[in-house]
Amino acid sequence: MLEERLSRITQVVTDPAVMAGYCTDFTGRWRGRAPLVALPSSTAEVAEVIRVCAGEGVPVVPQGGNTGLVGGGVPVGGEVVLSLRRLTALGPVDSSAQQVTAGAGVVLAALQRHVRAAGLDFGVDFAARDGATVGGMIATNAGGERVLRYGTTRANVVGVEAVLADGSVVSRLGGLPKDNTGFELPFTASEGTLGVITAARLRLVPLLEHRATALLGLPGVPAALAALAVLRTLDSLEMAEFFLPAGLRLVREHTGLPAPTRTEHAVYLLVECAAPRDPAPELHALLETLDVPEIVVAADTADRHRLWRYREAHTEAINTRGVPVKLDVALPLGELPSFLEELPALAGDAELYLFGHLAEGNLHVNLVGGRDATEPVLRRVARAGGSISAEHGVGRAKTPWLHLSRSPAELAALRAVKHALDPAGLLNPGVLVP
Numbered sequence: 537m538l539e540e541r542l543s544r545i546t547q548v549v550t551d552p553a554v555m556a557g558y559c560t561d562f563t564g565r566w567r568g569r570a571p572l573v574a575l576p577s578s579t580a581e582v583a584e585v586i587r588v589c590a591g592e593g594v595p596v597v598p599q600g601g602n603t604g605l606v607g608g609g610v611p612v613g614g615e616v617v618l619s620l621r622r623l624t625a626l627g628p629v630d631s632s633a634q635q636v637t638a639g640a641g642v643v644l645a646a647l648q649r650h651v652r653a654a655g656l657d658f659g660v661d662f663a664a665r666d667g668a669t670v671g672g673m674i675a676t677n678a679g680g681e682r683v684l685r686y687g688t689t690r691a692n693v694v695g696v697e698a699v700l701a702d703g704s705v706v707s708r709l710g711g712l713p714k715d716n717t718g719f720e721l722p723f724t725a726s727e728g729t730l731g732v733i734t735a736a737r738l739r740l741v742p743l744l745e746h747r748a749t750a751l752l753g754l755p756g757v758p759a760a761l762a763a764l765a766v767l768r769t770l771d772s773l774e775m776a777e778f779f780l781p782a783g784l785r786l787v788r789e790h791t792g793l794p795a796p797t798r799t800e801h802a803v804y805l806l807v808e809c810a811a812p813r814d815p816a817p818e819l820h821a822l823l824e825t826l827d828v829p830e831i832v833v834a835a836d837t838a839d840r841h842r843l844w845r846y847r848e849a850h851t852e853a854i855n856t857r858g859v860p861v862k863l864d865v866a867l868p869l870g871e872l873p874s875f876l877e878e879l880p881a882l883a884g885d886a887e888l889y890l891f892g893h894l895a896e897g898n899l900h901v902n903l904v905g906g907r908d909a910t911e912p913v914l915r916r917v918a919r920a921g922g923s924i925s926a927e928h929g930v931g932r933a934k935t936p937w938l939h940l941s942r943s944p945a946e947l948a949a950l951r952a953v954k955h956a957l958d959p960a961g962l963l964n965p966g967v968l969v970p
Contacts, residue, residue: 538616541588542574546581547622549573558599558617559610562664565859566607566932570597570617577622579697579705579734586732587703589616595962598728600672601643603664605862606931608676608727608967615965620671623734629654634740635694635711640671640733647738656740659686663848671733677725679927684895685774685810686741688927690724695737698723700730701958711737722953727929728964730957744774744810748819749840753801753830757873760803763826764894770822772809777847779804779891783854786889787846790853796846797830805894806847808840850891854902857887861910862933863901865917866926872897875920882912898926914940930968938970 542548549555550572558573560566571594576582589596596618599609611617623639629651630636636656638647644665647658660673662680672678674696679688686692697707698721706721723731754760760778767773781800787793796804809815816833823831834840854860867875879901880888886906892899903909910933914924918940925934925941939947947970954961954969 545584546576566610568611570611573617600669601667603667606933608931657743676929697735698731748816749808749834751832752805754803772811772815774810775808776895777806778894786853857904861903864928867922871920
C-alpha cells in the first residue's frame with residue numbers, strides 16, 4: 537500500500553481537511569484531489585518518495601508554498617502531492633562570494649532576513665514573500681518588483697540540487713562563478729516537470745538601506761513610458777510599478793487607505809531608488825524636470841510603505857471580488873498603449889483590474905466574472921510579439937495556448953527534454969509541456 541510505504545520514509549498526511557489546503561491554489565480557481573500529501577524533510581527523503589512512487593507508477597506533483605496562480609502545483613486527481621515546505625535549511629552566508637545555500641522550502645521573507653543580517657540581500661522580491669518558497673521561485677522563474685535592476689530568479693541562481701524522476705539526485709551547489717563542464721540542466725522555469733528542486737545556491741547583492749520612493753500621477757501610458765525613459769538614467773532606479781484607477785479604488789475600498797493624490801489620474805507610476813547613500817536628492821532633482829501633473833514623494837519609511845501598499849494590496853483586494861482569471865503577460869513597450877486601449881473590449885463583460893511592472897512590459901490582467909476572455913487576450917498578446925506568461929509560469933492554465941509563444945520546433949524540443957528526464961511522465965503531468 538502506497539500510504540504505508542511512504543509513511544515509513546517520511547511524514548504523510550491523509551486527513552481530507554488538512555489536505556484541502558494542498559489541493560487548492562491561492563486564487564481558489566484550481567482545485568484537485570490527491571490520495572495523500574508527502575512532506576519530506578531532506579533530499580534523501582524526497583529521493584525515496586520519488587523512487588517508491590515511480591515504482592508504483594504513481595505521478596507526483598511537487599509543491600512549494602502553493603502561492604502559484606496558474607494551477608501548476610495543484611493535483612488534478614490521483615497524483616501524490618510532494619510538499620517541499622519542510623526543506624527549510626539555510627546555510628551560512630558566504631560574504632566573500634556573496635552567496636548562500638537555501639533549502640527549497642525556505643520562504644522568501646526568511647531568506648531575506650537571513651542574508652540581510654549579514655549585510656547582503658537577495659535580488660528578487662514580490663508581495664508573496666511570506667509564502668513563496670525558493671524552490672517554487674526557481675521552478676517558475678519568478679520575477680517581481682526588482683527585475684529592472686537584478687533580473688528574474690534565473691539570474692540570481694548559481695546552482696541547483698534536484699531529484700530526478702527515477703529518484704537519482706543531481707547536485708551543483710558549489711557556486712563556482714566559472715565551471716565550463718557542459719550545459720546546465722534546465723530546472724529553472726521547468727515547473728516541476730523535469731525534477732524536484734530540493735536546494736539552491738543563490739547569488740546575493742549588496743544591501744541598499746537608503747531608499748527614495750515617489751508616486752507619479754500621469755495622463756496615460758505614453759506619458760508613463762516617457763517618464764520611465766528619463767528615470768532609467770538614474771543608476772539607483774530599482775523598481776517601476778504601475779496601476780490604474782479601477783484597481784486603486786478597489787484597494788482603497790479593501791484597505792481603507794486615503795487617496796494617494798489630490799485628483800484621480802489615468803495611470804499611476806510607483807518608482808523607487810536604492811543606493812549606499814541617500815538617493816532622494818538625485819531622484820527629486822530629476823522629477824522636477826518631468827512634465828507630470830502630480831507627484832507624491834515619500835517623506836519617511838512609513839510613508840514609503842504606505843505608497844507601496846497601494847500597489848501590493850492589489851492581489852488581495854481583487855480576490856474579494858471573486859475568483860479571478862489571472863493573465864500574466866508581457867509585451868514590447870511600444871505595444872502597451874494600443875493593447876491597453878483594446879483590452880476592455882477583449883475582456884467583455886468581466887470586471888477588469890490591471891497592474892504590473894512597467895519597465896518589463898509585464899502586465900497582470902485580472903478578470904472577475906463575465907465570460908472567459910483568456911483566448912482573445914492571449915491571442916492579442918501573441919500578435920503584438922509578446923509572451924503569454926511573463927513571470928507566473930504556464931502551469932495548467934496556459935498549456936493549451938503555449939503554441940502562441942513557442943514555435944513547433946521549440947515545443948518539440950521541450951517534449952524531447954521532458955521525455956529524456958521523465959520518460960514515464962510521472963512529474964507534474966499536464967503542466968507546461970503540451
